[in-house]
Amino acid sequence: MNKEYLLEKTGGDPEIEGLESLLAVYRFEPGRAPVLPAETTEMRRPWFGWLRFSVAAGAAAVAVFAGLLAYGRIEKLLLNADRPAISEVAPPGRTLPLLVEPSQPSDSERSIAAVDLGTVPSRRTNVQPIRYRKPAATPSIEKRRPQVALTKREKYAYNQLMVALYITGTKLKVVQDTIDRVDDKTDERANNEK
Amino acid sequence: MPQGEAAAEAFVFSPKGVVENSAAPATRESELVERFRTGDEEAFAELYRQFSPMVHGIVLARVPRDEVQDIVQDVFLAAYRNLKGLRDSRLFGPWLVKIARNRAAEFYRSSKPTEELPEHIPGGRRRDNEAAEVLRAIRSLSDAYRETLILRLVEGMTAKEIAAQTGIKPESVRVNLHRGMQMLREKLGVREVQR
Numbered sequence: 001m002n003k004e005y006l007l008e009k010t011g012g013d014p015e016i017e018g019l020e021s022l023l024a025v026y027r028f029e030p031g032r033a034p035v036l037p038a039e040t041t042e043m044r045r046p047w048f049g050w051l052r053f054s055v056a057a058g059a060a061a062v063a064v065f066a067g068l069l070a071y072g073r074i075e076k077l078l079l080n081a082d083r084p085a086i087s088e089v090a091p092p093g094r095t096l097p098l099l100v101e102p103s104q105p106s107d108s109e110r111s112i113a114a115v116d117l118g119t120v121p122s123r124r125t126n127v128q129p130i131r132y133r134k135p136a137a138t139p140s141i142e143k144r145r146p147q148v149a150l151t152k153r154e155k156y157a158y159n160q161l162m163v164a165l166y167i168t169g170t171k172l173k174v175v176q177d178t179i180d181r182v183d184d185k186t187d188e189r190a191n192n193e194k
Numbered sequence: 195m196p197q198g199e200a201a202a203e204a205f206v207f208s209p210k211g212v213v214e215n216s217a218a219p220a221t222r223e224s225e226l227v228e229r230f231r232t233g234d235e236e237a238f239a240e241l242y243r244q245f246s247p248m249v250h251g252i253v254l255a256r257v258p259r260d261e262v263q264d265i266v267q268d269v270f271l272a273a274y275r276n277l278k279g280l281r282d283s284r285l286f287g288p289w290l291v292k293i294a295r296n297r298a299a300e301f302y303r304s305s306k307p308t309e310e311l312p313e314h315i316p317g318g319r320r321r322d323n324e325a326a327e328v329l330r331a332i333r334s335l336s337d338a339y340r341e342t343l344i345l346r347l348v349e350g351m352t353a354k355e356i357a358a359q360t361g362i363k364p365e366s367v368r369v370n371l372h373r374g375m376q377m378l379r380e381k382l383g384v385r386e387v388q389r
Contacts, residue, residue: 006346006375007353007368016347016375022325023348026259028250028266030243 057175063168071161221358227283238277242270245287248359249294251345255333256298265301269294288361331381332374339374342367 002013150158223244229237246266253265272293280289332343341360345351353371357364 001375001379003372006371009350009352015379019328019347020350022321022328025322025325026254026329026348028247028349030246 053175053178057172057179060168060172060175064165064172067161067165067168071165074158074161221284223286224283227277227280227286231278231283238274241273241286245290245359246270247349247351248287248345248356249290251349251351252291252294252341252360253298254329254348255337255340255344256295257301259329261301265294265297269297272297285361287359291360328378328382331378334381335374335377338366338370339377342370343374343378346371 001015002011005011005013005016223241226237226241226244230241249269250262250266253262253269257265269290273290277286280286329348332340332347334340335343342356342362345356345360346353351359353367354364356362356371357367360367362370
């Protein structure tokens with residue numbers, strides 16, 4: 001083995017030359033330059049993350065609003081289903097009728113009243129204070145809920161809605177925590193304690 | 195920056211031990227590194243042309259041939275991203291060697307276990323089979339020998355070039371080449387006898 005050829009490629013050595021030519025198939029082929037990340041690194045901007053969070057928060061807010069709207073409608077429908085129609089309780093336009101017991105006004109008072117009906121009655125008038133009929137105690141939603149007989153489909157829809165609201169609420173909390181950077185603050189606090 | 199690459203900035207490891215080559219004078223590659231730091235992209239292309247065979251050899255000593263080109267690109271991509279953090283521009287070569295070794299090691303950590311084609315492929319060309327057998331024999335040697343042998347026999351670099359680019363002492367390169375060649379001959383000879 002020619003040591004000079006092995007180290008500095010001077011002279012010649014058939015054995016090493018044979019190995020070189022055999023292994024030439026593995027030699028590096030120049031020309032394929034690496035794909036440098038000029039654009040990809042520039043594209044990462046800090047505000048992009050906030051934009052994503054804003055979009056997510058907006059979508060969650062819309063979902064919650066729609067859910068609440070649907071929830072209110074369903075609740076109203078459920079409450080109205082077993083409540084008697086308003087027309088059966090009171091005449092249209094007034095659910096709490098006034099019970100006024102006016103005394104007989106004098107002529108002058110009549111004229112005043114004719115002119116200024118909307119004002120507060122003066123001390124001189126004998127008009128009794130307006131008394132409202134005590135409204136019947138409205139049963140709360142919780143009390144009413146068991147009384148409502150829901151069909152199977154309605155129960156399913158109700159449960160689905162509750163689940164959707166729960167999920168949306170959780171997502172909103174995550175977004176809020178991210179905006180407030182709760183984790184960062186917790187980490188900072190832990191570091192400070194250390 | 196991966197931990198290994200950060201470590202590569204501070205120390206230069208030769209296959210057989212620590213070699214500190216920071217006393218070396220400013221070289222052409224250190225000038226290219228400085229030019230790149232000032233925003234000259236063409237300087238990095240020049241560094242790529244100069245060091246790609248060395249990186250290719252380092253990677254080829256460890257991973258299957260089909261994966262080598264991708265890993266070489268990956269190494270230069272990592273170098274491109276982190277080069278501005280390299281403290282001593284004269285240590286670019288050793289730093290690149292360290293990245294190449296780390297990337298080759300990561301390949302085995304992250305990829306599914308693969309198996310290279312056998313040395314003797316039925317129907318394959320005899321010369322290709324012989325080349326695969328020699329390469330396999332070189333890869334079976336220890337790191338110190340297989341890297342220098344591949345850089346010499348596959349990439350065609352001289353001992354001086356290997357020392358200059360990898361940061362290994364020239365004496366160590368000479369010893370590794372000489373002993374590695376002897377071990378390779380023994381391995382190939384032993385195989386021939388076994389047949």
